[in-house]
Amino acid sequence: MKVNYLIVGAGLTGLTFANLLAQNENNKILIIEKRHHIGGNAYDSYNANHILIHNYGPHIFHTNNQTVWDYLSQFTEWCDYQHRVLSFVDGQFIPMPITLETINQLYNTNFSQFEMVDFIESQKESVVPIKSSEDVALNNAGRDIYEKFFMNYTTKQWGVVPSELDPAVISRIPFRFNRDTRYFTDRYQGIPKAGYTKMCEQMIDRPNIKVMLNTDYKEVRDAIDYDKMIYTGPIDYFYDHQFGKLKYRSVRFEMEDHDCESFQKSAVVNYPNDYDFTRITEYKKITGQQGRKTTIMKEFPCDGEEPFYPFPTKEWQELYLLYKAKADAEKNVIFAGRLAEYRYYNMDAVVDQAMRFFEMRFL
Numbered sequence: 001m002k003v004n005y006l007i008v009g010a011g012l013t014g015l016t017f018a019n020l021l022a023q024n025e026n027n028k029i030l031i032i033e034k035r036h037h038i039g040g041n042a043y044d045s046y047n048a049n050h051i052l053i054h055n056y057g058p059h060i061f062h063t064n065n066q067t068v069w070d071y072l073s074q075f076t077e078w079c080d081y082q083h084r085v086l087s088f089v090d091g092q093f094i095p096m097p098i099t100l101e102t103i104n105q106l107y108n109t110n111f112s113q114f115e116m117v118d119f120i121e122s123q124k125e126s127v128v129p130i131k132s133s134e135d136v137a138l139n140n141a142g143r144d145i146y147e148k149f150f151m152n153y154t155t156k157q158w159g160v161v162p163s164e165l166d167p168a169v170i171s172r173i174p175f176r177f178n179r180d181t182r183y184f185t186d187r188y189q190g191i192p193k194a195g196y197t198k199m200c201e202q203m204i205d206r207p208n209i210k211v212m213l214n215t216d217y218k219e220v221r222d223a224i225d226y227d228k229m230i231y232t233g234p235i236d237y238f239y240d241h242q243f244g245k246l247k248y249r250s251v252r253f254e255m256e257d258h259d260c261e262s263f264q265k266s267a268v269v270n271y272p273n274d275y276d277f278t279r280i281t282e283y284k285k286i287t288g289q290q291g292r293k294t295t296i297m298k299e300f301p302c303d304g305e306e307p308f309y310p311f312p313t314k315e316w317q318e319l320y321l322l323y324k325a326k327a328d329a330e331k332n333v334i335f336a337g338r339l340a341e342y343r344y345y346n347m348d349a350v351v352d353q354a355m356r357f358f359e360m361r362f363l
């Protein structure tokens with residue numbers, strides 16, 4: 001088989017490349033995907049109770065990048081959605097991230113913003129330079145908040161203590177002195193009205209794009225003749241793990257159906273200090289679906305086969321750089337996305353990255 005572009009992986013990275021390349025109708029594009037569906041980890045589907053669930057964990061679209069927002073808005077309308085999370089700490093459900101509301105509820109105080117500044121000043125431990133995720137939390141909020149909200153959650157999530165993790169991990173969580181309890185404050189936020197999968201289908205609804213599901217790249221690589229490849233799978237797999245396997249953190253997802261309209265007070269509740277799971281998501285609260293039943297998902301982080309998160313420590317970054325050096329020397333293969341670039345990207349970032357690559361290399 002002869003194509004112009006072979007795209008490995010039908011996640012948002014691969015689909016953005018496919019969509020942009022297909023605008024030239026002379027380009028023939030083939031997408032190879034090893035799962036039975038497109039959408040990558042953003043894939044969603046209806047369960048037996050007709051509830052739309054995110055099969056690989058809750059996905060909230062948020063961005064400050066208008067170009068990305070406008071681009072994706074060609075393929076979907078959006079449900080307006082502002083994500084809110086509660087954390088179960090000291091027997092209470094407390095707003096997360098840390099805001100004035102969190103502090104007042106946790107310590108049963110009635111601080112103003114100025115009083116919170118003074119309070120946090122008295123709590124925080126100045127760490128210079130900041131070398132780890134533990135340093136970030138201690139520096140922002142002090143030991144009590146670190147131990148209650150971050151230490152155990154992070155250890156459960158990654159299987160190592162926060163002092164071993166890159167500062168970027170806990171820095172993902174904002175820290176605010178106001179009453180804004182939203183998880184994200186990006187200018188554009190939402191959930192695709194008909195779901196992520198439908199949005200993804202629209203992205204590749206073009207006659208010059210073909211998709212081969214249930215197919216691992218290595219099964220067909222010798223049978224396909226291509227001009228260029230865009231590879232979005234794990235980079236170490238591409239090179240047959242020749243420098244050793246990269247570490248990815250995985251998650252086991254457990255779904256439960258409940259015979260009640262509402263299971264919990266917010267879409268996501270984090271359990272930093274109790275249970276083996278990190279959080280429970282109630283999907284109806286994200287999608288706005290109504291109905292007498294509900295479905296929840298518990299996330300159990302683990303070292304499984306399915307790679308979800310690149311591992312954010314120096315050791316694994318160094319191993320990745322060996323692979324990257326090889327990848328940079330490839331003339332006909334572009335490595336892009338969360339697994340191929342071994343980066344903790346959000347959805348908007350992979351779309352942005354693919355759009356930039358496309359502009360640089362194909363226009």
Ligand code: FAD
Nearest residue numbers: 009011012013034040041057059060217233337338346347
């Ligand atoms: P992926 O979505 O991983 O797609 C890669 C595709 O390649 C997969 O479909 C895979 O099956 C396929 N593939 C891999 N190897 C091969 C092979 N050898 N042959 C063929 N196919 C192959 N981002 C947000 O912006 N907001 C969120 O709320 C959010 N929540 C998240 C929650 C969880 C639990 C996780 C794991 C991620 C979350 N993300 C979120 C991140 C988001 O999922 C990623 O940014 C995005 O999916 C990355 O897209 P991608 O195409 O690079 O990778």
Ligand code: UDP
Nearest residue numbers: 087096149150153154157169170172173270
């Ligand atoms: N985190 C934490 N406590 C929380 C929420 C998050 O310690 O209640 C840490 C944890 O290490 C996590 C990181 O912050 O991996 C980033 O959180 P985010 O919600 O962005 O995780 P994701 O949705 O990507 O799994």
